[in-house]
Amino acid sequence: MTVSAIAQAASADVTTGTVTAFPATEAARAARDTRPLRLITCGSVDDGKSTLIGRLLWDTKAVKEDQAATLRRDSGKQNDLGLPDFALLLDGLQAEREQGITIDVAYRYFATDKRSFIVADTPGHEQYTRNMATGASTADLAVLLVDARTGLLEQTRRHATIASLMGIKQFVLAVNKFDLVGYDRARFDQITHEFRELALSLGVRQITAIPMSALKGENVVYDGKASMPWYEGQTLVEVLELATVRSAQTVGFRLPVQRVSRPGESFRGYQGTVAGGSVKPGDSVVILPSGMVANVTKIITFDLVRNAAVAGDAITLVLDRQVDVSRGDMIVSIDSQPQVGLDFDAQLVALQAEGIQPGRRYWLKSGSRRQRVTANPVSQLDLKTGSWTQRTGLLPMNGIGKVHLSFDENAVFDAYEQNRTTGAFILIDPDTNNTVAGGMITAKRSSLTDLRSDEARVILSLPADLADQLMATELFSRRRDETDLRRMTAGEASQIFKDAAVDI
Amino acid sequence: MPSTLPETELHNPQTTKTPLDPHLKALENEAIHIFREVAAEFEKPVMLYSVGKDSSVLLHLARKAFYPGRVPFPLLHVNTGWKFAEMIAFRNDIVKKYDLDFIEHINPRGKAENVTPFTHGSALFTDIMKTEGLRQALDAGGFDAAFGGARRDEEASRAKERIYSFRTPEHRWDPRAQRPELWNIYNGMIRKGESVRAFPLSNWTEVDIWRYIQVEDIPLVPLYYAKERPYVERDGMMILAEDPRLELLPGETIQHGSIRFRTLGDFPLTGAIPSQATNLEEVIAELEIATVSERQGRAIDRDQSGSMEKKKREGYF
Ligand SMILES: Nc1nc2c(ncn2[C@@H]2O[C@H](COP(=O)(O)OP(=O)(O)OP(=O)(O)O)[C@@H](O)[C@H]2O)c(=O)[nH]1
Ligand SMILES: [Mg+2]
Numbered sequence: 001m002t003v004s005a006i007a008q009a010a011s012a013d014v015t016t017g018t019v020t021a022f023p024a025t026e027a028a029r030a031a032r033d034t035r036p037l038r039l040i041t042c043g044s045v046d047d048g049k050s051t052l053i054g055r056l057l058w059d060t061k062a063v064k065e066d067q068a069a070t071l072r073r074d075s076g077k078q079n080d081l082g083l084p085d086f087a088l089l090l091d092g093l094q095a096e097r098e099q100g101i102t103i104d105v106a107y108r109y110f111a112t113d114k115r116s117f118i119v120a121d122t123p124g125h126e127q128y129t130r131n132m133a134t135g136a137s138t139a140d141l142a143v144l145l146v147d148a149r150t151g152l153l154e155q156t157r158r159h160a161t162i163a164s165l166m167g168i169k170q171f172v173l174a175v176n177k178f179d180l181v182g183y184d185r186a187r188f189d190q191i192t193h194e195f196r197e198l199a200l201s202l203g204v205r206q207i208t209a210i211p212m213s214a215l216k217g218e219n220v221v222y223d224g225k226a227s228m229p230w231y232e233g234q235t236l237v238e239v240l241e242l243a244t245v246r247s248a249q250t251v252g253f254r255l256p257v258q259r260v261s262r263p264g265e266s267f268r269g270y271q272g273t274v275a276g277g278s279v280k281p282g283d284s285v286v287i288l289p290s291g292m293v294a295n296v297t298k299i300i301t302f303d304l305v306r307n308a309a310v311a312g313d314a315i316t317l318v319l320d321r322q323v324d325v326s327r328g329d330m331i332v333s334i335d336s337q338p339q340v341g342l343d344f345d346a347q348l349v350a351l352q353a354e355g356i357q358p359g360r361r362y363w364l365k366s367g368s369r370r371q372r373v374t375a376n377p378v379s380q381l382d383l384k385t386g387s388w389t390q391r392t393g394l395l396p397m398n399g400i401g402k403v404h405l406s407f408d409e410n411a412v413f414d415a416y417e418q419n420r421t422t423g424a425f426i427l428i429d430p431d432t433n434n435t436v437a438g439g440m441i442t443a444k445r446s447s448l449t450d451l452r453s454d455e456a457r458v459i460l461s462l463p464a465d466l467a468d469q470l471m472a473t474e475l476f477s478r479r480r481d482e483t484d485l486r487r488m489t490a491g492e493a494s495q496i497f498k499d500a501a502v503d504i
Numbered sequence: 505m506p507s508t509l510p511e512t513e514l515h516n517p518q519t520t521k522t523p524l525d526p527h528l529k530a531l532e533n534e535a536i537h538i539f540r541e542v543a544a545e546f547e548k549p550v551m552l553y554s555v556g557k558d559s560s561v562l563l564h565l566a567r568k569a570f571y572p573g574r575v576p577f578p579l580l581h582v583n584t585g586w587k588f589a590e591m592i593a594f595r596n597d598i599v600k601k602y603d604l605d606f607i608e609h610i611n612p613r614g615k616a617e618n619v620t621p622f623t624h625g626s627a628l629f630t631d632i633m634k635t636e637g638l639r640q641a642l643d644a645g646g647f648d649a650a651f652g653g654a655r656r657d658e659e660a661s662r663a664k665e666r667i668y669s670f671r672t673p674e675h676r677w678d679p680r681a682q683r684p685e686l687w688n689i690y691n692g693m694i695r696k697g698e699s700v701r702a703f704p705l706s707n708w709t710e711v712d713i714w715r716y717i718q719v720e721d722i723p724l725v726p727l728y729y730a731k732e733r734p735y736v737e738r739d740g741m742m743i744l745a746e747d748p749r750l751e752l753l754p755g756e757t758i759q760h761g762s763i764r765f766r767t768l769g770d771f772p773l774t775g776a777i778p779s780q781a782t783n784l785e786e787v788i789a790e791l792e793i794a795t796v797s798e799r800q801g802r803a804i805d806r807d808q809s810g811s812m813e814k815k816k817r818e819g820y821f
Contacts, residue, residue, distance in 0.1 A: 103680060138688075258544050259544040262573070433693040435691045
């Protein structure tokens, strides 16, 4: 039942910097949110990611006097503008300083009057994509940098794709080094347009594009009106202040059990961090994968016995009966359960040189559970075209692929789209013990799944704007490779339907 | 058979303290999660306890993580013999008060060879008494995981470190080959002899630490609060002049003033700051307008640029 959309060409309308503004209601909610916003900078090598975060720290006064003095001392003569090398505030490893590149992700913390931020500055080098994925996995927002002189590169596309696969829905496109293209507005519009196409194919809708000079601090914290009076949009910091923190999903209660606490004969409590939903005494729960049922009697924390716990809370749960629960089990609400099974579909990013090998047995860790698995590649994303190509052989390093997971024993998952904790996993190589992939569950596989990719197809003719909206949904973009798309005029479309009717 | 916990065993159930704001609550939850994960995955964890404010917060979080049980691993204090006297007294009180398993280690070689910060210089002294001492203690205990209170906001190479930081059997850190660490799924798989340093406070800032201490009412070594104390000025640092082993150099005199410490370590290597902040509110207020970082008072971080990374590669925590 794949949909082939026939639709009119949408004329992209890129006149201002802001492609999609954040809805006002969300902004209002965010203003009251005191949780820090987690963001990453990403993009290709040398596009200015570290410089941007360095500048952000500098302009928000997060750099102390002694650190500033060290920076000036270490900077030497690196640019004609007489400015310090802000990237050195981030590139803290000797090897990074020697080579002038970022190798591993740096975490930094800063605050404005309105909120606090945890920022992960990730490396642009393809070789270190694994470290970019590390930063992206926990982020709420991605600042994607593009060098205004070069535009979008394959690595830019890779980073945008990984960020979006990992569930980041808010993007800032920072068209950087704008000082080096004479603050040319046409160039900005061109890159923004190009990115919008990419974003559409990824199902990303919240995009703010900003022309920027990270080095000179234009449109970072302070506006760049002096050099680009035509740009009326927000500065980076203004966008960040209004962005939303990813909210805990509201599906059923999930508690991956980390350990069983038995301080004395009479007490048995299950310790873990609530990974979804909420729980209160009296609730009926199921222990998975065993399927046993029990009721919650108490929620204990150090400070008090609580009458409820919600996603994110680290708790100790007490049940009303003696049931067999051990580390790796999941305690879940009885009326909204995750999937249990031996076969799942997933998307993953291969992080190490050996790639992901078909048939090889890995360790999979998700939540507190570790079990044996094989991950057989099915298709791989072609970053140049944005389409999935069938490929059952090795998924090479930095490749983004769809895989079939097969377990020896029952596994328990939600779809990543529904729960970013119980739908995420890593693969560990049993020989090296290294983490070789990060993955996201898309669905449980059953015999029905195979029927789904059957012959049945539907041809639709839609108004272009509606089609664009549909294509921007996560569901659609995930299965984009199974669809055919032609853009045409309304007249041509109706002709096709007429012809088809004749054939029938 | 229903599991019960007598109400009397509960810690302070009728607490009236102000609840944590969502930011601190999230940091606390994350730290507790890490504690539990390490305790469950490793055979023999240990917690490095340096008696300072970060260690005090770390200990508080460990007690929360395992409540109503005891902290299921020992605390390890790698002493140098040159700590502030008040630190040792405080440490002994805490160990008794919270019923903790406790190990103290002083490098016997350093002791035998009379290694001091005055005779050997801060770099060599730190190398022998701290880095080597730590390696000895970890090897002797056969520990496969060690909790530390390091924060990423402390220093540029720390900002790069994973929450589970992998170490070779020689305790080396290879910053160029860290394991990817996605979401909050930690990879604790190691071979015999290898180990992991785990950092539950990775995402905390200095201000977070102080605000948490305030809300949670965590006891601290009094040196963190300003008081009239004797000191000498040396190499641009204010050195506390209470220990008889501190010999005055020509031209040095003992001065008195209201001072406090932002970090605590070995008294000859830790500089005080002039301050009037005698309680937590005042310390936090001072901090929020501070123009220099907390590490500025530490001789060991200033010895050479990139010195922290170098020390960490060699096994320093
Ligand atoms: N003229 C100009 N130069 C810039 C700007 N932003 C960054 N640069 C320069 O570009 C170079 C690379 O900057 P970095 O910040 O190290 O780039 P990066 O994206 O962090 O690089 P990797 O992390 O290695 O991928 C440095 O020499 C910066 O000074 C800008 O806005 N204008
Ligand atoms: Mg960089």
